Amino acid sequence: MNTLSESPVNVFWHPFLTGEEPLVIYSNALFTGTSTEGLRYAARPDASETLGDGYVDTYTGIGELASVYNLTRLFDAQHANFILKRSLLVTWDEAETRNLVFIGSPAENTSLRVLPWKRDFTMVATPDSAGVVNHNPLPGEQALYSRPEHPLTTDYAIIALLPGVQQRNHILIFSGLTTYGTQASVDFVCQPETAALLLSKITGPKGQIRPFEAVVETTIRGGVPLQTRLLAVHLH
Secondary structure: OHHHHOHHHHHHHHHHHHHOEEEEEOEEEEEEOOOOEEEEEEEOOOOOOOOOEEEEEOOOOHHHHHHHHHHHHHHOOOOOEEEEEEHHHOOOOHHOOOEEEEOOHHHHHHHHOOOOOOOOEEEEEOEEEEEEEEEOOOOOOOOEEEEEEOOEEEEEEEEEEEOOOOOEEEEEEEOOOOHHHHHHHHHHHHHHHHHHHHHHHHHHHHOOOOOOOEEEEEEOOOOOOEEEEEEEEEEO
């Protein structure tokens, strides 16, 4: 039995489970300050600069951690491997020849910000709210999916599959407004029922998976993303 071809999860992940090991890149925010006196987001230095003692680059989110755990279980089940790197250590010389999986918000994943792709969905944030802007709403879709910052009971995330740096490769993006949204988006394509739902929207007439962007919404209870639903899918 060829489970790789029959499981919706494995069908979705097939390009990343076969061939050369993909590069999984997780968010790696840059801070200034100390853990005892307080940390603040820091602007990244220019490419010509090196990180000095005033920068802290050793933190990631709990959703990114849970996402990597889920991917490890998925890849192990298929006897496949991936290379794990935090965003600040990625070099494009290494990344351009591999399939790439980005985990985390563009605000904390600097490698993701330099990708040259036209986006139908982008993230916005104010002190009181955050959301996903839909630049080309289709019938029945909202122009903005937003939620208040407090209390945090709902989150949104973008899932995208794009052509790789080299045309034969692929780029997969999981990007939540918060770490919870990121975790929920990875969970969405690691569960058979929701992976099958997404596949039904993105599979072409010849069975090929087409490049896409999608928005999902998740409900948060007790610091855990629970029910996640698909709100919008745009094919490219």
